[in-house]
Amino acid sequence: MISLSIQQKQTKKNVLRVENLSKVYNSGEDSFHATKNINLEIYDGDFTVIMGSSGSGKSTLLYLLSGLDSPTEGDIYFKNERIDTNDERAMAQFRATKIGYVYQSINLLPDLSLFENIAFPGYISGRTKGEVRSKALSLMSSLDIDKQKNRLPSQVSGGQQQRAAIARALINSPEVVFADEPTGALNVQQGEIILDILTELNKKGQSIVMVTHDMKAACRADRLILIKDGMIDSILELSKYKPETMVERERKVYSFVFGKES
Numbered sequence: 001m002i003s004l005s006i007q008q009k010q011t012k013k014n015v016l017r018v019e020n021l022s023k024v025y026n027s028g029e030d031s032f033h034a035t036k037n038i039n040l041e042i043y044d045g046d047f048t049v050i051m052g053s054s055g056s057g058k059s060t061l062l063y064l065l066s067g068l069d070s071p072t073e074g075d076i077y078f079k080n081e082r083i084d085t086n087d088e089r090a091m092a093q094f095r096a097t098k099i100g101y102v103y104q105s106i107n108l109l110p111d112l113s114l115f116e117n118i119a120f121p122g123y124i125s126g127r128t129k130g131e132v133r134s135k136a137l138s139l140m141s142s143l144d145i146d147k148q149k150n151r152l153p154s155q156v157s158g159g160q161q162q163r164a165a166i167a168r169a170l171i172n173s174p175e176v177v178f179a180d181e182p183t184g185a186l187n188v189q190q191g192e193i194i195l196d197i198l199t200e201l202n203k204k205g206q207s208i209v210m211v212t213h214d215m216k217a218a219c220r221a222d223r224l225i226l227i228k229d230g231m232i233d234s235i236l237e238l239s240k241y242k243p244e245t246m247v248e249r250e251r252k253v254y255s256f257v258f259g260k261e262s
């Protein structure tokens with residue numbers, strides 16, 4: 001059993017790797033180290049969850065890993081190719097084609113229909129209209145929002161909006177989906193639906209990196225990273241999520257997080 005898990009670990013490929021990653025925010029005369037010398041690998045096909053107390057640097061790390069922001073120091077590799085030295089044009093291309101991002105605030109464009117919101121990043125990534133259209137329709141159908149296709153975000157529920165945001169994140173078949181507290185603005189039931197969708201995507205091979213404060217959401221992880229004061233505090237490796245293992249997972253996750261945070 002032990003040798004099997006070691007073997008599995010050795011065969012995991014990283015999709016992202018960061019070395020000595022630091023981000024310093026400067027405001028006026030103050031400067032603040034939001035992340036400090038982080039060394040981390042994100043593995044292909046993993047459901048990685050990042051937890052930590054408020055202000056510990058979770059969102060900052062997610063922005064750096066996804067190329068939404070650039071580090072003050074350190075190197076970022078995507079599939080072993082360095083990307084933090086790319087120019088802005090190459091980074092825009094990276095963000096458009098290699099990653100998808102789901103925000104807590106959902107962030108759909110209010111004047112576009114759900115369909116248009118989902119298709120929009122597909123059009124700007126340079127794919128054909130027909131290809132984007134059929135991918136958008138298929139995503140909407142699999143996320144059960146096809147009947148709301150022509151509605152504006154304000155005309156659907158929060159859960160339906162977040163499903164549209166997930167479809168938008170998937171339109172360009174990204175290598176990694178980042179989700180920053182994707183259930184934070186939703187009720188428990190809608191939140192569960194979003195977690196089930198992410199879990200299902202991960203089962204099909206989609207790499208996911210999610211920030212959450214929610215212990216139940218964290219139980220979806222197969223790798224749980226705890227951040228403290230801008231540094232990696234510790235990492236918990238779990239098996240792939242199965243609903244029937246929830247009680248055991250909750251026990252492990254609670255004792256990992258509270259054991260470390262007390």
Ligand SMILES: Nc1ncnc2c1ncn2[C@@H]1O[C@H](COP(=O)(O)OP(=O)(O)OP(=O)(O)O)[C@@H](O)[C@H]1O
Binds near residue numbers: 027033055056060
């Ligand atoms: N643009 C900024 N300018 C200055 N400081 C910032 C900026 N963005 C974040 N910070 C600071 O960096 C630290 C880390 O912020 P970050 O948003 O990454 O934390 P977090 O762990 O995601 O917090 P939360 O759980 O509350 O969302 C915080 O102390 C925050 O105040």
